[in-house]
């Protein structure tokens with residue numbers, strides 16, 4: 141493949157070479173079933189437990205509170221459906237937000253069809269939940285609050301501590317979809333009063349198809365998959381040993397590099413944001429200026445159709461996104477941008493650029509130049525833009 145610039149790290153990341161290296165022996169050499177009592181089975185079991193310990197330590201949890209799953213979507217499904225079942229017959233209301241990932245929103249729609257009442261909180265113009273609005277939404281029958289840690293489209297970081305405190309005050313379970321935050325931001329489940337938390341390896345340079353759900357000890361959340369005794373009977377099926385080993389290695393690397401990586405990504409992200417806002421008129425930054433993921437920038441270019449911009453960037457070898465992978469392919473504007481109160485036509489013109497530790501200033505410079513050219517060209521062909529310019533004061 142030709143050289144390309146990859147700026148879609150919120151969709152997925154490159155598996156780090158050291159992660160691949162850590163995984164390889166568990167395909168070809170130590171391929172034993174982790175339930176086996178012989179040497180290579182024990183080797184697999186130890187490797188799984190080692191990953192569990194590493195990951196637990198990164199969030200201030202105990203190893204027995206970490207349950208490996210097939211990814212973020214599965215963890216989100218498990219948390220919401222099992223929490224609803226735990227309270228069936230006693231409480232039937234859950235609170236979430238309008239800007240969640242579809243893994244949460246579509247699960248909520250499913251639960252609504254099953255008789256659960258769901259409140260979808262609005263967010264402010266920066267994409268942040270207002271804690272006082274959350275508190276007002278609480279009812280005696282509320283059993284769960286599920287608010288994402290950081291948003292995958294606009295990067296906004298939610299007031300998780302305040303939300304956790306509210307949940308604790310009212311004795312309501314608190315789940316957070318931390319798929320974007322885990323590996324990028326420090327998280328401590330005790331300090332933040334988190335009861336359930338979803339994460340996924342492929343968002344932090346780990347392999348695809350493996351995630352975890354943190355389940356606070358003593359929570360009687362039901363099994364997600366019934367079968368063998370794996371994952372303390374709660375998520376049956378032969379363990380994805382190489383994947384889990386890779387997740388452990390990725391989690392370790394992410395924790396070690398978090399601070400320095402975050403600082404350098406913030407510098408580069410801010411450079412990108414400043415250049416785009418300064419050099420391309422009629423552009424807005426979506427999401428909070430600073431309360432956002434270190435690697436996230438999301439813009440709307442007035443008079444420009446986002447999908448067209450993406451296709452033209454792709455022709456220049458630049459991989460970007462208009463928001464979530466799940467909305468691309470459809471021409472619906474992003475539900476997240478609509479929740480910010482943006483009109484349809486601006487929500488349509490959005491571009492998400494998400495950096496990695498490997499992104500260079502040269503790549504950002506090249507990308508800004510290409511965006512400038514393409515936005516200029518597209519506006520040049522836009523009757524709305526022409527009309528707009530005609531009405532500008534001289």
Ligand SMILES: *Cc1c(COP(=O)(O)O)cnc(C)c1O
Nearest residue numbers: 211212213241243292319320340
């Ligand atoms: C990517 C993502 C998911 C889905 O995770 P998968 O491992 O791809 O299933 C869920 N929530 C958020 C916020 C995400 O960014």
